[in-house]
Amino acid sequence: MDIIEALADAVGARHVLTGADCAPYASDWTGAYHAEPLAVIRPANTAEVSAVMRIAAAAGQAVVPIAGNTGLMGGAIAPGQLLLSVERLNAIREIKPGPRLAVVEAGVILGQLHAAAEAEDLVFPLTFGARGSARIGGALSTNAGGSNVLRYGNTRQLCLGIEVVLPSGEVLDLMSELHKDNSGFDLRDLFIGAEGTLGIITAAVLKLSPRPAAYVTAMIAPRGLGDALDLLNGLQAETGGAVEAFEYMPAHYIDTHLAHVPGARPPFEARHEVNILLEIGVTARSDAEPLPDGTVPAMARLEQTLGEMIESGAVLDAVIARSEAQRREMWARREMAGELCYTRRPAILTDVSVPLDAVERFLVRAGQQIVALDPDAAPFVVSHLGDGNVHYAIWPGRGDPDHLEALIERIETVVQDLGGSFSAEHGIGLGKRGSMARRKNPVALGLMRQIKAAIDPQGIMNPGKVLP
Amino acid sequence: MDIIEALADAVGARHVLTGADCAPYASDWTGAYHAEPLAVIRPANTAEVSAVMRIAAAAGQAVVPIAGNTGLMGGAIAPGQLLLSVERLNAIREIKPGPRLAVVEAGVILGQLHAAAEAEDLVFPLTFGARGSARIGGALSTNAGGSNVLRYGNTRQLCLGIEVVLPSGEVLDLMSELHKDNSGFDLRDLFIGAEGTLGIITAAVLKLSPRPAAYVTAMIAPRGLGDALDLLNGLQAETGGAVEAFEYMPAHYIDTHLAHVPGARPPFEARHEVNILLEIGVTARSDAEPLPDGTVPAMARLEQTLGEMIESGAVLDAVIARSEAQRREMWARREMAGELCYTRRPAILTDVSVPLDAVERFLVRAGQQIVALDPDAAPFVVSHLGDGNVHYAIWPGRGDPDHLEALIERIETVVQDLGGSFSAEHGIGLGKRGSMARRKNPVALGLMRQIKAAIDPQGIMNPGKVLP
Known part of the structure; x- marks a missing residue:
């Protein structure tokens, strides 16, 4: 029996795509990477992922995992290899409001998890532009960042447990809900960020956070970048660490935005070198209780702080969003970065x-x-x-x-x-293997190769990615 | 030349202890573990640690790293082996207030780092009873926890970068000050918590946090443990996540304390089944500005919340510390746990x-x-x-x-x-190897063995610890 038949037996013939059916999976969204896979396999659950890996391991066949296909480095490109899509492992198994966690499968779309958490008045804080199509397995495998890392950390910091199918097909069950567990080596963090080169993440236990009662959002023009760091530290002290986003756009970014986006408006009357998008997620109740004018105390306090900094000269101008529409406009300017770059x-x-x-x-x-x-x-x-x-x-x-x-x-x-x-x-994916070869600490690179060889001795898990 | 002579050449004869000079290093502080090392080696810096490991590797000689010797599991016991003490690697190289980080060597005592951070109005939040003698290298190697994990995480979460001497003597320089770095496998977290079985941590870059402007500390008696979790979630929402400690002592703990500690006083007039020590680190400025009576707004707010919960029946009694002396008394009760256990x-x-x-x-x-x-x-x-x-x-x-x-x-x-x-x-150390054998997921255990064999093929790094 050839491998395609064996795979069809394992996951159902409908879920083994070949030839032209693979086309939607053959390119990344940037268009920078393209390769025809041998086949696209869409298992329904962990057991089927394990069966696929056992078949591949027996045949020495390379397997490339793919989740939402929103990566930028070509990590899910599979030339002549099996592409294993986790899209059908898409259940949010449980949201637990008491211990504030979510148990999800790798194919869950980030935006769906956002909605499920918000229904319990919680947030899963990881967010970035591709949230409507990125999937949790990809976010974990790339240790995705985004705009809220400042407060909540990367994906790594948001994860308590994972389940991984190893290159052998064995299932590594680390689906822990524990906040403390010092029983041996930290295997979880080894698979997070490994870009599918050590195994396939199939499920995860993720931490949720209280949903901020309000957001206070502003555009601020500090005098320089040194003043911007002082401003950030000052605002963190003032808010008890509630700054969620602190995004810098230089003058040329604003110029480009104005030149290319119909209806775009400048953030300030004057043109400033340093433009910061600030967002505070107001979680402390005293800062969030609505005032008679509909604002919250945190906003008045920010206004006062910024007023003082304008007096002192450390800040040249500042605008606080007074409505959700104004807040959206501030974020839309920032979230155009990708498109503006490719103008x-x-x-x-x-x-x-x-x-x-x-x-x-x-x-x-x-x-x-x-x-x-x-x-x-x-x-x-x-x-x-x-x-x-x-x-x-x-x-x-x-x-x-x-x-x-x-x-x-x-x-x-x-x-x-x-x-x-x-x-x-x-x-790293494919795109930065050259940089890895040139720039990565050679001792670290040697250790990575030793670990890769130990866990994937046949070299069938996403070969050619990450390690140069 | 025998190995002791070679080591004396490498680190100086004064820093190679043998025979009776090893006595202070031969037992752990609990008295549960005791073994005579072949010698105690006290290198002065990373280069000397590396030289020691090269000598040991050439001779196939086992090496056990030791830091503050405050562990509970016998992880630093070295029967007939070399005990490598990091005590002389004790420099706080730098405290950087702007980016809020500390660059330290592995032998720095935790309490010294506390003092150095506080001098800059910052905190290194890791704390536990042994802070006066525990050293950073040991805290990292065991991923130490303590009383503030709720807010700040384990040692792992407080670390940006490490330097490790590998079993071969090679130096792995991961002394990163970066908050984001997705360039390959997460090697840092593999060495953190590995209890010296994969290499010797010699230095680290640690995160510091703003020093709370005030602490609000209380003893609370919720009706039951379910109410306690609700209370915790409610207080986290109210304070924006500023709860630093939430420590539970059942009635029998209080009884034991009263019976054995002269001058001990009960936390409440009545005896309650659930006794919680709560501490809020007030970082948001609005919660910390001193009121005319010397208290802070966060205290009044806690008082109001607890009053409402007493009304509703979820909390039976509560006492807020009104002075540093009262706060100390609450903490002293909790910090007697070790002694009380061994009464x-x-x-x-x-x-x-x-x-x-x-x-x-x-x-x-x-x-x-x-x-x-x-x-x-x-x-x-x-x-x-x-x-x-x-x-x-x-x-x-x-x-x-x-x-x-x-x-x-x-x-x-x-x-x-x-x-x-x-x-x-x-x-795990020595003490829980049996539990590892019985209880650890066998797939995880298999991976740990593969990783150990890949990084320490001779098996000379703290052999016999962690892995059963």
């Missing part, structure tokens, strides 16, 4: 992180390096400033591949000199 | 965790099981209730080893049935 082609998109107090130095040095190599190049920057993550894009003066690579290497050198990372939240 | 011998001390909503079921079932096996046995319980961690001790009716083991197995069965862990925060 010019080619565009090089990087995803780097540096220590919190090194963002300004990074931006200055990166700008100098880029222009030294290519006087016509222009940066396009947006940053999760609160966690040191900069999406530093470059519009180069010319598009030959060697030149693009040279620009990327310049950025990487600046990042490395500052103790930063060449991949903050997008992961 | 009767033998005492079996367990350290289990269960899901937050299963603590009451656990206590009922465990009590039934214990008494069924030993009608004269009595439990002695104290619990970090906010994170499901129960220190369930037993004073058995008789002390033969088989009987003690049988009692432990009964507790473990109850824990396992509830999806709990037989080791919440104390780790």
Whole structure:
């Protein structure tokens, strides 16, 4: 019996796609990666995922897991390999309001979990642009970040337990609801962020948080990036750590937005170099009790703080959203980043992180390096400033591949000199294997290879990804 | 040249202790574990740790790392082996107030880091009874917990980066200050909590938090443990997640305290079954601004909430600390747990965790099981209730080893049935290898062995610990 027949026996013939039926799975959404898989397999549950892996292991056949296919690094591309989709493992098994957790399968769409949590007056705080199609298994496998990491952490910090199907087909049940468990090595965190190269995450226990009673959202123009870090620390102290988003858009970002989005409005009357989107999730009851004018005390307090900072000169201007529509407008400007980046082609998109107090130095040095190599190049920057993550894009003066690579290497050198990372939240996949080879600590890389060989001795789990 | 001479060349003869000089290192502080090491080696820095490991690796000599020697599970016992003490790696290299982090060496004593952080109006929130002698390397290697895990997480969650000397002597430099880094497998969390069986942690980058402007501390007697979880969730909602400690002491704990501690006073006029020590770390400025009477608004708000809960019957009594002396008295009662446990011998001390909503079921079932096996046995319980961690001790009716083991197995069965862990925060060391063999998921155990063999193929890093 050939492998396709065996797989059809295991999951049902309808759920083994071949040939033209694979087309929707053959490309990533950016269009940067494309490859025909041998077949797409859609198991219904963990037992079927295990059966698929046993068949693949017996045949020495490579398997690539795919969830929502919203990644940016080509991690779910499967040239001539089996693509195992977790889309049918899509049950939210349970929301537990008392201990504040959700038990979900890997195919659950992030936005569905958001809705289910909110129905219990809780939140699953992980959020990013692709929330309408990204699935939990992919978020865990890439340790996805997003805009709320500042308060709630990456996906890793939101997860108590996972279930994993290993390359052998064995099921590793770590579906713990425990907040403390020191019984041996931390296997959970080894699989989270491994991009499917060590096994397939099939289910998870996730932490939920109280739903903020209100959001206070503002656009703020600090004098400089140093003032922005002071502002963030001051607001964290004032709110007891309730700042959820602290997103930086430089003047050229605002200019680009105004130039390309019909009806776009500038955040301030004047043009400012540093534009921050701030959001506070008001959870302390005293800050959230509605006032007669419909606002909450947290808003008045922010107004007062910003007024004082404008007096002192540390902040040049600030606007607080007075309605949900105004809040949406502020977020819509920020969430256009991807589209705005690709208003010019080619565009090089990087995803780097540096220590919190090194963002300004990074931006200055990166700008100098880029222009030294290519006087016509222009940066396009947006940053999760609160966690040191900069999406530093470059519009180069010319598009030959060697030149693009040279620009990327310049950025990487600046990042490395500052103790930063060449991949903050997008992961490695196929796209950054070159950077891994060039920039990753060789001792760490050696350990990764040893661990990969120990867990996947045949090398059939998402081969060719992550490790160069 | 024999190995002792080679080690003396590497670290200086003064720092290679043999024979009687090893005595202070040969026992753990509980007196439960004792073994003579071959020698105690005290390297001064990472390079010397690396040199020691190279010498040991060449000789196939086992090495046991030791930090503050405050562990409870015998993890730093080295029979006939080299004991590598990190006590001389004791520099706090830097406290960075802007990005709120500390760069420390493994031998830094926890209490010293507390003081250094507080000098910058910050806190390193990890704390437990042994803070005056426990060292950072041990806290990381055991992923230490303590009383503030509810708000700040275990040691794991407080760590951004580590440096590790591998069994080969190679140095793995993961001293990252980054909040986001998705460049490959999460090696950091593999070494944290591995109890020195994969390598020796020599330095770390740790997260600091704003120092609460005030603490509001109270003793509360909820009607039952279900009401206690509701109370916790309600207080978290009210304070925006500022509850730092939520410690449970049953009536028999209070009785034992009164019976054994001269001058001890009961927390309430009446005897209550459920006694909770609550502490809120007031970080939001609006909750902390001093009122004319010297208190803070958070205290008045807690008073009001507790008054309402007394009205409704969910809380039977409550006392808020009105002075630092009263707060100290509340904490002193809780921090006597270790001594109180050993007022009767033998005492079996367990350290289990269960899901937050299963603590009451656990206590009922465990009590039934214990008494069924030993009608004269009595439990002695104290619990970090906010994170499901129960220190369930037993004073058995008789002390033969088989009987003690049988009692432990009964507790473990109850824990396992509830999806709990037989080791919440104390780790495995030597003491819980039997539990690992009996209770740990065999697939997980198999993976741990594979990882151990991959990273430490000679088996010289703290052999015989953690893995059964």
